[in-house]
Amino acid sequence: MAAQxxxxxxxxxxxxxxxxITTLVxxxxxxxxxxxxxxxxWMVLTVFAVTFLTVFAVRGRNxxxxxxxxxxxxxxxxxxxxxxxxxxxxxxxxxxFIFSLFMFILLANFLSMLPYSFTVTSHIIVTFALAALVFVxxxxxxxxxxxxxxxxxxxxxxxxxxxxxxxxxxxVISYLSRPLSLSVRLFANMLAGHITLKVxxxxxxxxxxxxxxxIFGAVLPLAMIVAITALEFLVCALQAYVFAVLTCMYLGxxxxxxx
Amino acid sequence: MPENAHNGIVVGQDNLGLQSExxxxxxxxxxxxxxxxxxxxxxxxxxxxxxxxxLYYLMSKVALPRIANVIEERRDRIADDLDQAxxxxxxxxxxxxxxETALAEARAKAHAIAQETRDRLSAETDSHREKLENELNxxxxxxxxxxxxxxxxxxxxxxxVATDVASSIVTQLLSEDADTxxxxxxxxxxxx
Numbered sequence: 001m002a003a004q005x006x007x008x009x010x011x012x013x014x015x016x017x018x019x020x021i022t023t024l025v026x027x028x029x030x031x032x033x034x035x036x037x038x039x040x041x042w043m044v045l046t047v048f049a050v051t052f053l054t055v056f057a058v059r060g061r062n063x064x065x066x067x068x069x070x071x072x073x074x075x076x077x078x079x080x081x082x083x084x085x086x087x088x089x090x091x092x093x094x095x096x097f098i099f100s101l102f103m104f105i106l107l108a109n110f111l112s113m114l115p116y117s118f119t120v121t122s123h124i125i126v127t128f129a130l131a132a133l134v135f136v137x138x139x140x141x142x143x144x145x146x147x148x149x150x151x152x153x154x155x156x157x158x159x160x161x162x163x164x165x166x167x168x169x170x171x172v173i174s175y176l177s178r179p180l181s182l183s184v185r186l187f188a189n190m191l192a193g194h195i196t197l198k199v200x201x202x203x204x205x206x207x208x209x210x211x212x213x214x215i216f217g218a219v220l221p222l223a224m225i226v227a228i229t230a231l232e233f234l235v236c237a238l239q240a241y242v243f244a245v246l247t248c249m250y251l252g253x254x255x256x257x258x259x
Numbered sequence: 260m261p262e263n264a265h266n267g268i269v270v271g272q273d274n275l276g277l278q279s280e281x282x283x284x285x286x287x288x289x290x291x292x293x294x295x296x297x298x299x300x301x302x303x304x305x306x307x308x309x310x311x312x313x314l315y316y317l318m319s320k321v322a323l324p325r326i327a328n329v330i331e332e333r334r335d336r337i338a339d340d341l342d343q344a345x346x347x348x349x350x351x352x353x354x355x356x357x358x359e360t361a362l363a364e365a366r367a368k369a370h371a372i373a374q375e376t377r378d379r380l381s382a383e384t385d386s387h388r389e390k391l392e393n394e395l396n397x398x399x400x401x402x403x404x405x406x407x408x409x410x411x412x413x414x415x416x417x418x419x420v421a422t423d424v425a426s427s428i429v430t431q432l433l434s435e436d437a438d439t440x441x442x443x444x445x446x447x448x449x450x451x
Contacts, residue, residue, distance in 0.1 A: 037299070099318055
């Protein structure tokens with residue numbers, strides 16, 4: 001593909017090709033483009049995977065859980081603890097949302113590690129939509145719970161009056177940049193990880209097509225792919241965790257702006 | 260992290276700017292940067308809303324209540340079992356307690372019975388022995404008197420025999436009848 005594009009040095013793999021969105025079923029509902037694309041497909045598969053793990057695996061309601069039920073219960077308790085630790089007990093109301101968010105990102109990330117799959121979270125629009133949902137939701141909760149008292153969040157106590165305007169300005173900017181940092185962190189991590197994998201895979205192909213010495217030379221990038229794959233699995237889980245835990249913290253801020 | 264984020268954005272904007280300036284119709288397909296291809300945003304958002312909405316509904320209505328139920332049930336069951344185990348333990352301790360009291364009582368009773376029996380037996384033995392000893396003492400006393408009488412009789416005989424023998428010897432030696440009174444006197448002197 002990339003070779004046809006005539007990229008520099010005839011690199012055999014286009015690392016960006018995997019992020020391209022291809023329409024599978026064109027669909028237009030009331031002037032809105034709702035085409036079923038490869039991205040849609042993997043979103044649906046993600047929902048299926050999460051549903052399988054949390055609904056199907058617990059269908060037996062076993063007193064002594066099997067493997068799949070254990071995974072469901074561990075995820076449940078993991079997220080429940082995360083919400084309790086970061087947002088307090090009154091944050092439990094939003095537990096289903098945080099759980100859905102965490103599982104959606106986690107499974108979307110993990111499914112993206114399958115060969116030929118599509119990385120839903122490598123598109124800024126998806127991560128930004130999720131982050132914006134969190135940001136708007138948290139802000140609404142903050143004002144609904146505390147009214148204008150929510151603005152205390154931007155006025156830290158114990159700051160001298162002279163530098164208070166500066167501090168408040170910084171606090172407001174950092175608050176407003178939350179959705180941006182939240183979405184770009186996830187998007188950039190997934191994007192960079194998958195590009196890295198593809199680039200090393202390209203090295204393997206490029207070297208191994210260069211004769212016997214090249215085949216031996218290809219061992220090194222191949223080993224790197226193995227190592228980076230392991231690292232990517234870590235990143236997949238970590239980014240889902242970071243997204244969810246930051247959401248919990250923002251929620252905690254909205255519920256207890258005095259702290 | 261924010262710095263990285265900014266870098267990402269700047270690079271992105273370059274690409275995005277390039278696309279919008281050059282106006283490639285299918286920018287996403289040929290060399291553009293797919294995540295910044297705004298043409299795909301609408302469909303992605305629509306499907307994100309659909310899928311995440313369904314997921315949220317399934318989680319909040321089906322999955323999470325079910326898992327919570329299972330965990331809660333197990334917690335109750337474990338608590339019940341622990342309670343029951345505690346009750347059984349208390350019962351066991353009670354049983355051990357009563358067993359030990361019973362054992363101590365039985366031991367004390369056995370001790371008392373043994374002591375009583377021993378006392379009774381020793382008393383019986385004592386009286387028996389006393390009676391035997393009395394009988395024996397009596398028999399010994401009888402025997403002693405008998406021995407004394409015999410001894411006396413024997414001694415009396417000895418004196419007669421001695422006197423006769425002495426008289427005969429004197430008669431044989433002196434060829435004359437011995438003075439009986441003198442012999443008796445000499446024998447008495449010898450016999451003490």
